[in-house]
Amino acid sequence: MAWSDGLIPTTPAYRIASSTNDRIRVVAGPGTGKSFAMKRRVARLLEMSVAPNRILPVTFTRVAAEDLHRELVNMGVTGCDELKGVTLHSLALRMLMRNHVLDATGRVPRPLNEFELEPLICDLANAHGGKKAAKRLKIAYEAAWARLQYQQPGYAPSPADAAFQADLLDWLRFHDSMLIGEVIPLLYQYLHSNPAAAERREYRHILVDEYQDLNRAEQGIVQLLSDSADVCIVGDDDQSIYSFKHAHPDGIREWLNANVGADDLGLDECRRCPTRIVEMANSLIGHNAQRPVPRPLNPMAANGAGEVQIVQYPTIAREVAGVAASVREMIANGTPPGDILVLTQSRAFGTPLYEALVTSGVPTKSYYAESELSHDNAKRAFALLKLFANREDRVALRWLVGVNGNNWHAAGYRRVREHCENNGMSPWEAMTELELGVLRLPYTAAIATSFRDIVQNLSDLEALPDLRAVVDQLFPNGQESTRNIRELAVAILDTITADSREDFVRELSTAISQPEIPTEIEDVRIMSLHKSKGLSAPVTIIAGCVQGLLPRPGPDDLTLAQQAQYLEEQRRLFYVGITRVKAAPADGKPGTLVLTYSQQMPVRDALSVGITPAWQQYDQALLHASQFIRELGPTAPVPIAG
DNA sequence: GGGAGAGACGTTTTT
DNA sequence: CGTCTCTCCC
Numbered sequence: 001m002a003w004s005d006g007l008i009p010t011t012p013a014y015r016i017a018s019s020t021n022d023r024i025r026v027v028a029g030p031g032t033g034k035s036f037a038m039k040r041r042v043a044r045l046l047e048m049s050v051a052p053n054r055i056l057p058v059t060f061t062r063v064a065a066e067d068l069h070r071e072l073v074n075m076g077v078t079g080c081d082e083l084k085g086v087t088l089h090s091l092a093l094r095m096l097m098r099n100h101v102l103d104a105t106g107r108v109p110r111p112l113n114e115f116e117l118e119p120l121i122c123d124l125a126n127a128h129g130g131k132k133a134a135k136r137l138k139i140a141y142e143a144a145w146a147r148l149q150y151q152q153p154g155y156a157p158s159p160a161d162a163a164f165q166a167d168l169l170d171w172l173r174f175h176d177s178m179l180i181g182e183v184i185p186l187l188y189q190y191l192h193s194n195p196a197a198a199e200r201r202e203y204r205h206i207l208v209d210e211y212q213d214l215n216r217a218e219q220g221i222v223q224l225l226s227d228s229a230d231v232c233i234v235g236d237d238d239q240s241i242y243s244f245k246h247a248h249p250d251g252i253r254e255w256l257n258a259n260v261g262a263d264d265l266g267l268d269e270c271r272r273c274p275t276r277i278v279e280m281a282n283s284l285i286g287h288n289a290q291r292p293v294p295r296p297l298n299p300m301a302a303n304g305a306g307e308v309q310i311v312q313y314p315t316i317a318r319e320v321a322g323v324a325a326s327v328r329e330m331i332a333n334g335t336p337p338g339d340i341l342v343l344t345q346s347r348a349f350g351t352p353l354y355e356a357l358v359t360s361g362v363p364t365k366s367y368y369a370e371s372e373l374s375h376d377n378a379k380r381a382f383a384l385l386k387l388f389a390n391r392e393d394r395v396a397l398r399w400l401v402g403v404n405g406n407n408w409h410a411a412g413y414r415r416v417r418e419h420c421e422n423n424g425m426s427p428w429e430a431m432t433e434l435e436l437g438v439l440r441l442p443y444t445a446a447i448a449t450s451f452r453d454i455v456q457n458l459s460d461l462e463a464l465p466d467l468r469a470v471v472d473q474l475f476p477n478g479q480e481s482t483r484n485i486r487e488l489a490v491a492i493l494d495t496i497t498a499d500s501r502e503d504f505v506r507e508l509s510t511a512i513s514q515p516e517i518p519t520e521i522e523d524v525r526i527m528s529l530h531k532s533k534g535l536s537a538p539v540t541i542i543a544g545c546v547q548g549l550l551p552r553p554g555p556d557d558l559t560l561a562q563q564a565q566y567l568e569e570q571r572r573l574f575y576v577g578i579t580r581v582k583a584a585p586a587d588g589k590p591g592t593l594v595l596t597y598s599q600q601m602p603v604r605d606a607l608s609v610g611i612t613p614a615w616q617q618y619d620q621a622l623l624h625a626s627q628f629i630r631e632l633g634p635t636a637p638v639p640i641a642g
Numbered sequence: 643g644g645g646a647g648a649g650a651c652g653t654t655t656t657t
Numbered sequence: 658c659g660t661c662t663c664t665c666c667c
Contacts, residue, residue, distance in 0.1 A: 060656075060657095061656070061657090087656085087657065088657085089656080089657040090657080092657090093657090111657085130662080130663070131661095131662065131663085132650095132661095132662070132663090180656090180657055181657085183657075184657085213656085241654090241655090242655070242656070244653095244654070244655065244656090245655070245656055245657090345653080345654070346653060346654070347653085347654090348653090405643075406643070406644065406645095407643085407644095409643090411643090443643090445643095446643075513657075514657080528654060528655075529654080530654060530655050531654095531655080549653085552653070552654080573654085602658090603658070604659075605658090607651090607652065607658060607659085608652060608653095608658075608659075608660095609652080609653070610651095610652055610653045610654090611652095612652095
């Protein structure tokens with residue numbers, strides 16, 4: 001199929017695909033077909049024989065990356081197999097692993113898993129005001145980098161920040177590791193200080209999706225990679241929902257000033273949603289006063305009006321039962337489960353809903369599912385596996401040796417580390433001597449004991465015939481706490497041929513941190529509003545639309561202006577949610593949106609979800625409908641009691 | 643190093 | 658209302 005098949009030359013989609021301007025900005029609302037236009041643009045480049053490895057399609061999430069790849073394959077475009085959509089994060093990791101880059105940065109691109117942060121925080125807590133303070137300081141360090149504050153003239157961290165950062169960097173260097181939040185900044189630094197680096201001219205075409213969700217460092221990388229590349233950025237500030245990740249949505253506006261002469265294209269026709277929902281979405285987002293340029297979505301009459309229900313229940317238990325009942329009814333009436341998307345603002349709503357659906361026999365998948373590493377058993381086994389593959393994995397060793405102590409044996413470990421630094425030893429070597437009694441250090445008895453167990457565990461593993469046996473030993477069949485990680489490990493074993501421990505561990509790590517995205521959707525999906533971005537479904541249900549949860553009040557240390565911004569982001573989150581509804585008139589699917597909320601919930605649950613109830617009656621918190629329901633305007637139906 | 647008791651805090655999320 | 662964190666004490 002040719003890139004221009006079915007594209008009408010006067011349409012914006014055609015211009016996006018065909019423009020030869022070396023700078024293009026596309027502002028595109030939800031459901032307006034920006035992925036479609038991007039895909040056609042990539043197809044055109046490939047048909048013009050641009051080498052696939054010189055095209056860089058950057059996406060915010062892996063879902064989008066795989067989507068692009070799949071659609072190009074379906075189009076049968078030559079060269080698409082070699083074209084990989086990547087997230088900036090994975091691109092950065094790949095570049096940081098190149099030898100000359102390693103050399104220049106002096107840092108090992110071995111990001112810490114979430115669970116491996118615990119001993120790091122404990123090691124730094126003492127000198128920096130406790131665990132909480134250390135966590136805050138670590139977040140501040142990553143935030144400063146995400147915002148590129150270090151590059152801004154006049155920026156200076158406070159003495160406390162600077163002292164913490166020095167210690168943090170020492171810890172990371174000593175343990176041959178880095179924070180996940182450093183991956184992007186380190187590549188930024190490398191590219192920034194090496195204008196002659198080949199990386200800066202590696203790509204001929206760069207396409208960036210969801211540009212409003214990138215933070216300053218990420219936007220900076222895109223710029224540094226575009227010395228000799230044509231750049232096409234696509235985004236929508238009305239869908240900017242990642243401020244907690246320091247997204248810099250102003251970047252999409254500033255970009256036009258920095259790239260004078262760029263094509264400025266827009267997609268406004270909402271091809272996805274029913275017209276009634278488009279009108280509600282416009283009314284809702286119109287309440288955001290700080291929009292730079294209001295750009296209403298244009299409804300597409302052929303989609304039909306669609307169906308919308310707003311339902312209030314007396315209690316949260318009734319709400320859960322009610323949603324489950326309507327899902328069952330829809331399925332009984334012929335709606336495929338995969339057509340139904342249930343969105344909630346928190347796990348606390350998602351989990352009971354999931355359980356109710358599963359109990360009533362509805363095939364359901366919760367995207368709130370527990371991580372493979374939520375149990376200590378699984379963490380321990382995984383850390384052992386890392387050490388089994390590489391005795392010099394200092395992070396894994398640090399974790400294992402501290403896990404049984406209430407403070408991660410921070411005091412003793414500090415002595416071990418000092419000894420290593422003074423004598424040029426690795427922790428493995430020092431602990432071996434410690435355990436043999438050759439070396440004596442104060443406060444290290446517990447560490448020596450833990451180390452002895454670790455060595456024993458490892459030698460037990462060494463005695464096993466192959467990796468399959470190692471997996472059976474670490475993640476025993478039938479053990480609930482390691483069931484998820486076992487499934488992953490076994491699946492990987494089935495695909496790899498060589499018995500290489502390093503490869504196996506690397507693949508398992510990747511599989512854990514970057515779960516597979518199911519391509520065949522056969523189940524009802526329950527997920528957060530954030531995760532729903534980029535998806536669409538004929539039936540979308542948003543449960544728990546109550547004030548205090550959606551919108552949330554936001555942290556109390558915000559200024560009035562910041563509070564207003566926070567509220568606007570919450571409104572954008574709801575905007576993203578309701579625009580997931582897909583009308584498919586040809587299939588007789590009108591597109592259905594259901595919004596539910598309840599009048600009361602147990603105070604205990606309210607508190608644990610983050611709602612501070614303004615009113616309560618005995619142990620029940622009294623709830624109110626989200627203000628966003630009201631803001632949907634006159635097109636929205638009158639709420640009914642359920 | 644570990645236990646008892648007081649006090650803070652509670653969410654969403656990407657890589 | 659629970660869980661985590663910190664402090665104090667042995």
